[in-house]
Amino acid sequence: MKTIILFLCLSCPIVLLGQERDAFVVADSILETKHINDVDSVFTTNIVALYRYTKGISGKKVVHNPVLKEFIWVYDTMSQQGIVNTPHVISISKDDVLTMQKWYRKNKERITISDLRAFYRVPYLFLLNDQELDSYNAELDKIRDGYE
Numbered sequence: 001m002k003t004i005i006l007f008l009c010l011s012c013p014i015v016l017l018g019q020e021r022d023a024f025v026v027a028d029s030i031l032e033t034k035h036i037n038d039v040d041s042v043f044t045t046n047i048v049a050l051y052r053y054t055k056g057i058s059g060k061k062v063v064h065n066p067v068l069k070e071f072i073w074v075y076d077t078m079s080q081q082g083i084v085n086t087p088h089v090i091s092i093s094k095d096d097v098l099t100m101q102k103w104y105r106k107n108k109e110r111i112t113i114s115d116l117r118a119f120y121r122v123p124y125l126f127l128l129n130d131q132e133l134d135s136y137n138a139e140l141d142k143i144r145d146g147y148e
Helices: 002-021 023-034 039-054 066-079 094-107 113-120 130-144
Strands: none
Touching: 023 113, 039 066, 039 094, 039 113, 066 094, 066 113, 066 130, 113 130
């Protein structure tokens, strides 16, 4: 029994090193469960849900739904609009939703499914080393350059 525990403790760093190289595989497998297959569907569905969520309020409202929070974060990262001030407590206003809608309409034809997936995979790349993360961020910057 002690031998098994010792083996598991010693093998943990090896497993983590292997996972670092497979961060994209892990992120992509998570994305497959989210069914991100159509850009228009993702944006339209979430923008409509956020519009309903903010209907009848003045000011900002804290978003608790994890799917909507993730979408807001992805949108904010893609557009660089500065809606998300803190990643843990995301709040949104009706004006923010209208800004999202306007940005999406302007960039709709430029956004590809691979672009959208690239931004959705970011939170799951925590296993990348600094060099790999810098390289991936450079790829995201190139994508952003195509948006208005």
